[in-house]
Amino acid sequence: MDRLTYKQAGVDIEKAESFVEFIKDKTKELKTQAILFGSFASGVLLEGYKKPVIMMTADGVGTKLKVAQQMNVHHTVGIDLVAMNVNDLITSGAKPLGFMDYIATGKLNLDVLKKVMEGIIEGCKLSEMPLVGGETAEMPDFYPEGVYDLAGFCVGVCEEDELITGKNIKPGDVLIGLPSSGFHSNGYSLLRKVLELKRIDYETYLEEFNKTVGEILLEPTRIYWKEVKALLEKGIQVKGMAHITGGGIPGNVVRILPEGTKAVVEEKSIPMNPIFHWIQKLGNIEKQEMFRVFNMGVGFVLITDQTNAEKVLSEIPDAFIFGFVKSGERSVEIA
Incomplete structure (x- = not known):
């Protein structure tokens, strides 16, 4: 029997090492650099806090990856990966400190993974934080x-x-x-099922949107850090935040x-994004299910009092009031 190598078993160490070098080079584009990047553990300096609380998130992109892989478009899901984590993190008022990624694949395809990584780097730029490290597993x-899968991990800090x-x-x-950029990264199992049943492929061009179905589905998740950061820096009081x-x-x-509090959402006050009406009609989906699965055009929610609400609206041009809080059983009502 010939001597076996790891490469013959399907794992290419040299290719993995070249991908690591590519990542090291790309991270030089980021304003903030990690300490000991590429070592066994990496980190960031923590300065200027009196009683810091470290906040952490973990999330992925879900079956949106299947759309990306079928269309051979990989940059956008890298942005999605960062967005899903950062948007969760900042609901606490925490400042993003660093991001880590986990990529798992059957066989390393450097062209594909470099595009994914370019998206991750872009997401880190938009979130004003370094890529601290990660793991690429060839399995x-x-x-x-x-086929590849993605997971992300974000760390932040707050007093x-x-x-x-x-x-x-x-x-x-x-x-x-705050408006969403589209479907973001949720509901894709339902989206794909509707398209499958209606026999609509991702290359189908929709005149009303001047885009293909695939382009609509792969629109990156909006990152809300800069808007939240502006409110925090100006001392505008926000009582609660939710990533939808x-x-x-x-x-x-x-x-x-x-x-003892109930939120009332006034549907008519949400600026209409026609892609949600399109998929609802196409799939004959009930309104309640639409609101349970999709963001319906609202990617991020802030709750504050009337006085600070006016300050938020003046600071964030595309923000809008779409509901209120009243006494009642803890719940959300769509009115």
Whole structure:
């Protein structure tokens, strides 16, 4: 029997090492650099805090990856990966400190993974934080060739007494929405099922949107850090924040409501994004299910009092009021 090598078993160490060198080179584009990047562990300096609380998130991109891989478009899901983590993190009022990625694939394809990494780097730029490190796992016989999976991890910091928890939300406060860029990274199993049943492929051109179906589906998730940062730096009081992901507006806003408060969402006050009407009609999906699965055009929610609401609207041009808080059983009502 010939002598076996790791490469013959399906794992190419040299290719993996060249990908690491590519990542090291790309991270030089970031304003903030990690300490000991490329070592066994990496980090960032933590300065200027009196009683810091370290906040952490972990998330992925879900079956949006199947769309990206079928279309051979990989840059955008890298942005999505960062966005899904950063948008969760900043709901606490924490400043993003660093990001880490995990990429698993059956066989390393450097051209594909470099595009993914370029998207991750772009997401880090938009979030004003360094890529601290990560892991790329080549796993033959586990993932089919041409398939990869992504996971992301984000760390942030906030002063303990400045954490935004939602505990001070009370009746009379208002809901302020920040528009989404589209479907973001949730509901893709339902989206793909509707398209499959209607026999619509990703290359189908939709005149009303001047885009293909695939282009609509692969629009990157919007990152809200710069808007939140502006509010924090100007001392505009926000009582609670929610990132609208799986579970939609009802499933995510309820997470920040104290007992005895109910959020009322005024559907007519949400600026209409026609892609949601398009998929609802195409799939004959009930309104309740639409709001439970998709963000419906609202990617991020702020809750504050009337006085600070006006300040938020003046600071963020595309923000809008779309509901209010009242007394009641802890829940979210779509009116």
